[in-house]
Amino acid sequence: MGIYRLLSHLLLACCLLWPGLALAQVEDTEAQQLLTALADSSFSEKKTVINRIAGSGDDRARYWLESFGANKLGRIEDSGQFIIVLSNRGRNWTVEDALTKENLGEISRRDIDTIRVNNALRNELEGILSVIDLKSPNEDQRLSAARALKGSVSGTLAERLPTLIDEEQSADVQAALTEALAIYQVEEQGDITAVATLSGSLNSEARAALQQAMRSDDPALAAAATKAMESIEQKLKLNRAAETLYFGLSLGSVLVLAAIGLAITFGVMGVINMAHGELIMLGAYTTWGMQQLLPGQPGLALMLSIPAGFLVSALAGIAIERTVIQHLKGRPLETLLATFGVSLILQQLVRTVISPLNRTVITPDWMSGSVMINEALSLTLNRLYVIGFALVVFAGLMLIMRKTRLGLDVRAVTQNRAMARSMGIKATKVDILTFGLGSGVAGLAGVALSQITNVGPNLGQSYIIDSFMVVVFGGVGNLWGTLLAGLSLGTINQLLEPWAGAVLAKILVLVLIILFIQKRPRGLFPQKGRAAEG
């Protein structure tokens, strides 16, 4: 027994020598106490408790606080055992013990009391965690922590910041920390030297600090802040203009995508296809279907949906052409009514077969969020991809129409059907392929739209009017016209929206087009020469 006693003494000595080691994990009873305090206190009291937990030095503190912030920290109603919820979907939740991290399996939601968190607490937690993160070896983590500190620097932290800035290796992190400190100095201390640091900053917290300084009683400070604000305003104006342009281009590229298939079927072939919107919808549903087939891989599913969506819509389009449109050649009114009927059938089909409810299409991680150009201008990624996709589809179509045999045939048949047939071109086959191509492109539009709007039975309806508008405005039969019309209509709409509102902006655009068509009935780029009808 003597040896054991000696060993335990040695251990005790070690613990005393390295207090860090001894503190790495507080006693379970103390941990239990801390968590109980967290669970039983009101929202305002919880603030002090989370600071106590962060200060306890326990290496599980971060894990607890993060879980708490994510609303995953809970307590089993009967036993009072603290747990972390691993999966909180459905009626039974998978949980693990908060102290031992032992997996406890599934527990009914009825038996779990989650410890409630709110925005104010989450903010406080973010502050605490970012102070911890400032010491992280990972530069990106330090940078985002430093950025998060802007506007939320406390008095105690402000005293430590200058040394932290000195010790910092990365210039980016240093700049962010300096700005965070300057915001604190301007806001809390009215420090005039710090105003210079903020001049030119696009950060909204920095602007708020300067605006406050502008109202200050100290005329020198107010003047300096006003001057700094002026330079910021100038920069902001430029950024806002760039942003509006981006919004316009992105809305425009959506319009182009939706309309370009129609530019082929209506513009080139002259078929008024009211079911065009539903072909777009089919493309979007294909994306959803693909994601159902490949659960857990939304990105791959989305990539595969591009050819799949094209095929599905192209086949549907060919079926429509064979069964309905070919029998109504040269009777535009009947074609319009018949295809309108087809569009209703397709909508109801989706409603009955799949569901009247919208379907969730997952946006892959690489398409979520935005790229930050600077602190006042960031471009949303999903829109950026859609712009790129629209341009690629347009270029592809241009190539097909200009450089391939099919394109040549299509142009020949539409310009003079009888002549083309006498030259040995199978006009019927060309009709089928052209309509398939136009429909397939509509499917591609659907794949792209599934990333920015709701996938539901009504998806097509919201785009059909816009599509016709773009094609008519651009000039029937001209792909370049469609591109330019789509982009310019999108930009005009986004320019009008801030001061006219979304509803009025739409109306204004429509009025504008009507007036334009009065002046130039054949659109922006009318067809000339023999290709032009009559």
Added chain:
Amino acid sequence: MSIKKHVKLGLSALALSISFNSVAAEDPIKVGILHSLSGTMAISESTLKDTMLMLIEKQNEAGGVLGRQLEPVVVDPASNWPLFAEKARELLAKEEVDVIFGNWTSVSRKSVLPVVEELNGLLFYPVQYEGEESSENVFYTGAAPNQQAIPAVDYLMNDIGVERWVLAGTDYVYPRTTNKILETYLKDKGVAADDIMINYTPFGHSNWQAIVSDIKTFGNAGKKTAVVSTINGDANVPFYRELGNQGIDAADIPVVAFSVGEQELSGIDTGPLVGHLAAWNYFMSVDNDANYDFIDAWVEYTGNEEAVTNDPMEAHYIGFNMYIEAVKKAGTADVDAVKDAIIGVSVPNLTGGYATMMPNHHITKPVLIGEIQDNGQFSVVWETPSTVAGDAWSDFLPGSKDLISDWRKPLFCGNFNVVSGTCGGKSEVAAE
């Protein structure tokens, strides 16, 4: 056994709403269900139809009411507002139903209202609405503005310290009236006109870039800003997605929504939305045994482990139970008798309290504010200490602040003007 057979047949053929002409004294009580099963509103309304069918099934299993079974009669008004009136007429005149549960949008309710009044029917309306209405024949089991919008604004003002307000809504009657009430209310509280931004968008709006960017700019003026959203239906999905993409965090600019519930969130990834708020009278996450039992029953009925419940479903649950209690109290399903009997009836709600039918045909409800969680549920962060009685006529609109509604005799008036001491007569008067 023949009656049971009839009911069974009726249930199986309810989509066709076949009626039976049984002449026995123990006819089933016919319950009309007037919810869109197709069109834009099907997304929200079809679950309410299923809720009603489930409630009726349970009640029949428990022996019905007064020894009579309940027979559902389902019609589909197809999200088409005029069709709502036609279908209501069909239910009341042809099917001769004893009560109707139905409608979602205010415009559909307005279209049904004259029919229900003309043919003396009973309508239970389960959705939060703009108020400014009280009908002898309609029971409003959803929230009036003082049971949802006003408490939510109070919470933002007092607990979060919001000073700048964006009122964003879909362009139709409910958001416009609610925002008018809120604007007056905020100005009464001393908010400057410059600190209020109002924005309307069409139904199904999907291009939110410029508006969200405007909100961001508006919120960067150095004062705490919040968005009060009356955006309705599926336009919410791209709105929230854009918020997430443009990096608007709930900690910076919280959005409090009056039309976004569990059902709407089940269509989106809520990861970027954590912390945004909604104000309702019920959340699926409420920790209460009655609620858990309801969820279990719903999951069992739909056969879908992921099925969600929401506020209008609870409103139907309350409305249905109130109707049953009123029929028991009256001893008959006669419309006039039930109308009198139901005032003052109290039934348990799903949040651990009781709902009482007030003389103005609105009910008492607790107001809950919840924050969105990453699993598409809400976590309650604030609630009113007691239930709030619905107010048919807002105190914050010039035309309606003097009006009260009391459908008990001797007053028996939906819009009694306390200043002039006269009854407006018709069920609605223009607020302006």
